[in-house]
Amino acid sequence: MKAFSLTLLFLLCATVTILNAAALQQKNDSTYYLLRGRVLGEDTREPLVYAGVSVINSNISTITNQDGYFSIKVPESAKNSQLIIRHLGYRNKVIPVITLIDRLNDYIMMQPSSILLEEVEVVSGDGGPLVREALLRIPDNYPDVPNMMIAFYRESIKKRNTYISLVEAVVDIYKASYRSFENDQARIYMGRKATDISPRDTILLKFQGGLTDALLLDIAKNPEVVFGKEGEEYLFTIENIVSFNDKPNYVISFLPRPGIEDILFRGKIYLDAKSLAFTRMEFNMNVENRKDAANIFIKKKPLKMKVDMNYAKYIVDYIEKDDKWYFNHSRTDVAFKVNWSNRFFGLFAPMYTISSEIAITDRYTDDVVKFPRNERIRSTDVIAEKVEDFQNSDFWGEYNVIEPDEEISTAIKKLSGKLRRRQQ
Known part of the structure; x- marks a missing residue:
């Protein structure tokens, strides 16, 4: 099975250096409207997390954050259009x-x-045949030609409850056909970062592969990442049926078969009941209480450093248009404790949480070209070393971003002194 991991590189250091690079200039000054809102469930009054928000008859979209808030920038030409909001288990909401x-x-x-129930065949028990059929239908349910995407990407590193690094970027993505073995490509158009790693800290975290791994989470494009060849290492169970995009979806849970010692995954799959397209997946890597789990994530560390994995969680979402499903959003959260063998036997070992998230905010099919090799992001690249530093919020212009949740908003304000715009 193709192993999926987020690679973290630990290096001893005493100081942190922020790149001295020139910021890119905004390319488009067109007029747009900034729309904001908070999406709640009428039944629970709780925020609906990662709800899809898009402009009807366009490819402009975003998602709600962990507090249910969203912000989306739409061009003046879309003033008389409508927003549509989608979330699992809820009716689509249309708003002018x-x-x-x-x-x-x-x-x-x-x-x-x-x-x-009469809308869908009622099935129960073994979900393996449905999942295997869904894998076979991927070439029909997803685009058979390449397309270009614009996306907003964010990654963060938190030590205990304090953010020590934030990176945000607008990226271009060449999304390969689902009928080909071509890899997706990404390049950074603009970005910013902030770090607040104290000289007293004994390690500097370098987060490799965050953007490329976010694209690898497109399970429809890379099913072998989780399922291997045909998912033969897993047990699949049909749990129930829920609504998504006003259509019934099968909910199928999966976990490794008994007796398998490899570190694999467990979670839930959502399949459109009619087409059997993957519409969403929520899954964890079973790293808990595994002393060998750290080797998947940590490629280099000092000999006296001990790393214990706490969890590794993943989410991927898709959006439908014209009977085809498109990659729309993915998120990764990995947490681990770091302890030095000569320090209080782990009593005060800090917890580090590394998160990455990507949301597709626009998509087009004209002028689809691959990126020059020297512009492509590689799996070994550290995105924090690729972005530019600046403070001017107008720099983002018309580009859509993920609304920060309350905790990250606080961190952004705290780290704002570390953000500065550079001019050549």
Whole structure:
């Protein structure tokens, strides 16, 4: 099986150096509207996390954050268009764009959706045949030609409860056909970072592969990352049926077969009941209480450093348009404790949490070309060393971003002194 991991490189250091590079200039000054809102479930009054928000009849989209908030920038030409909001288990919500202009943080309530059983074949028990059929249908359910995507990418490193590094970037993605063995490509268009790693810290974290691994989470494009050849190492169980995009979806849980000692995955798969397209996956790597798990993530560390994995969690979402499903969002959260063998037997070992998230904010099929080799992001690249430093918020212009949750917003304010725009 092709092993999936986020590679973290530990290096001893005493200081942190911030790159002295020139910021890219904004290329597009077109007029746009900034729309904001908070999406809640009408039944629970709780925020709906990672709900898809898009402009109907366009490829402009974003997602809600962990507090249910979203912000989306739409061009003036879309003033009379409509937003559509989608979330698992809820009816689609359609809102005229014009009603959100100049009205910040409106509460948007979504109604839970019930599934009429006669709409779908009622099945239960072994979900293996459905998953294997879904794998066979990937070439039909996903684009058979390459397309270009614009995405917002964020990665962070937290020590205990404090953010010590934040990176944000607008990236271009060459998304290869799902009928080919071509790899996806990505390049950075613009970016910014902030770090607050104290000289007293004994390690500097370099996060390798965050952007390329975020694209690897496209399970429809890279099914072998989780399932191997045909998922023969897993047990699949059909749990129930939920609504997504106003259509029934099978919910299938999976976990490694008994007796398999390899570090694999467990989680839930959501399949569109009609097409059997993968619409969402939520899964964990079973690293808990595994002393060998750290070797998957940590490629280099000092001899006296001990690393214990706490968890590794993954999410991937898709969006449908014209009977094809497109990669739309993925998120990774990896947590581990770091202890030095001569320090209090781990009593005060700090917990580090590394998170990466990518959301597709636009997509087009004209002028689809591969990127020059020297512009491509490689799996060994450290994105924090590739972005530029700046402070001017207007730099992002019309580009859509993921709304920061409250905790990250606090960190951004705290680290704002570390953000500065550079001019040549």
